[in-house]
Amino acid sequence: MRAPPLIRFLPALVTLLAIGAPISAQDADRRVLLERAKKEGELVWYTTAGLQDSKPMADEFQKEYPFIKPSVVRAGSGVLLNKILNEARAQKVFFDVFNTNHENILPLKKRGLIGRYVSAEAKFYDEDLKDKDGYWHSAYVVPWFLGYNTRMVKKDDAPKSYADLLHPKWKGGKIALGSDNGALVLGGLIKLWGRDKAAGYFRQLAAQQPTIQAGSPSNRIQLLAAGEFPMTIAAGNTLQSFAARGAPIDWVALEPVFVQVNAIMIAAQALHPNAARLFVDFALSKKGQEMVRGFHRVPARRGVDAEPARMFQGFKRQVQDSEMLENAEATTRLYNEIFAIRQ
Secondary structure (H helix, E strand, C coil): CCCCEEEHHHHHHHHHHCCCCCCCHHHHHHHHHHHHHHHHEEEEEEEEHHHHHHHHHHHHHHHHHCCCCCEEEEHHHHHHHHHHHHHHHHCCCCCCCCEEEEEHHHHHHCCCCCEECHHHHHHHHHHHEEECCCCCCCEEEEEEEEEEECCCHHHHHHCCCCHHHCCCCHHHCEEECCHHHHHHHHHHHHHCCCCCHHHHHHHHHHHHEEEEECCCHHHHHHHHHHCCCCEEEEEEHHHHHHHHHHCCEECCCCCCCCEEEEEEEECCCCCCHHHHHHHHHHHHHHHHHHHHHHHCECCCCCCCCCCHHHCCCCCCECCHHHHHHHHHHHHHHHHHHHHHCCC
């Protein structure tokens, strides 16, 4: 006597339930990645982030992947770039992952020292915040704003556009600029307006007799807080950091806001390539970007707002791109010529 149809198929049904749903190609790739990363067992991360930021990030990554031991090598961007180039000349590769200012990508890419990897997290990032060929992703961004001392400038009186900076009331040392404004702001305006119009605007700005400040942008913001001058163009996260600590500082987003990228990338000949991919994925994940926000930086990932959100919302932006970087040296020379800055 034949069993009813349902009973005949029960063994097959039980087998399917035991096995589970078919594994997707993405899940299969992930399993392979994890197994290979386990065999590698370590990761070397070169970073420009301070140890107060990089160590917690590395520690959290290790909690997520306890079979990988991360080593953090922290230094300034120029130091690390030279370190990588010197290691390459000696035909050695020590780093797996590098995060640094966008400007350091070109010399590494030209020498074939960084590899391609499109993270699964890349879909959460706008096109101007990642490389279309997969050579880098934005670890975080640095928008530049017009910062002002709230004891010296009322909110309603603060300039709202680049043209407003040319008003006669801001003449005579009222605006502080540094050499760091050259390649970014002038370079960005050259890209958008053309060289002649951008240079003409900056010559008008020079006629306003701005204060030219040497030294670090952070030092310039300290002087702004102290009332040495009413306004400066500077990195937004640093302005916000001072404001959050009670300094009399606020800022305005002059459009377009020029944005620098801190990029994360993988060594072309990484000793631990699979661990490196996992780390990039972690840094770009929602959890990783929430940590970035906790470090008082501006996350690049959609859905993880900066603190406050207006740090990266509500304005038109121009991200510093390869064209601006390739022309940076010539742009800086023009900037120095306009403001009679001697290097």
